[in-house]
Amino acid sequence: MKSILVEDTEHCVFCGNPNVEExxxxxxxxxxxxxxxxxxxxxxxxxxxxxxxxxxxxxRIIDLALKCWGQTVYELKIGNRSDFRRDFGKSYL
Structure with missing residues (x-):
């Protein structure tokens, strides 16, 4: 698994468990x-x-928090808000 959101992809971001799913x-x-x-x-x-x-x-609260995080990092590393809307249909920010 590759992620631009976290460096450690071997442990659950919520609890640190090493048995993870993507x-x-x-x-x-x-x-x-x-x-x-x-x-x-x-x-x-x-x-x-x-x-x-x-x-x-x-x-839904956890889902939206992750989507806001994902969009923020997308806008920092990949493209701007218009690019994000084009790719994902709407802005979460």
Whole structure:
């Protein structure tokens, strides 16, 4: 897994667990490939990826926080806000 969001991709960003899955900050059919292309991914253990109420797939607040983080880093490292809107359909900031 490559990520422009974190250096340590071997541990869950939420709890440090070394058993991680790749979470695409922008997911769904249209956005998953773009998140992969730009490395907008984070490592998350099963509990913090899909296995509890405190995961981005089930908690809208966590999901939106990650999307804001992802967009911020995109705008710092890849392109501007117009580029982000073109790629992901809207701004989260």
């Amino acid at each position: 979470h695409h900050v922008f997911f769904g059919t249209a956005n998953r490939a773009k998140a992969e292309k730009y490395h907008l991914t984070i490592p998350a253990c099963n509990e913090h990826h899909t296995g509890s109420a405190n995961c981005p797939h089930k908690n």
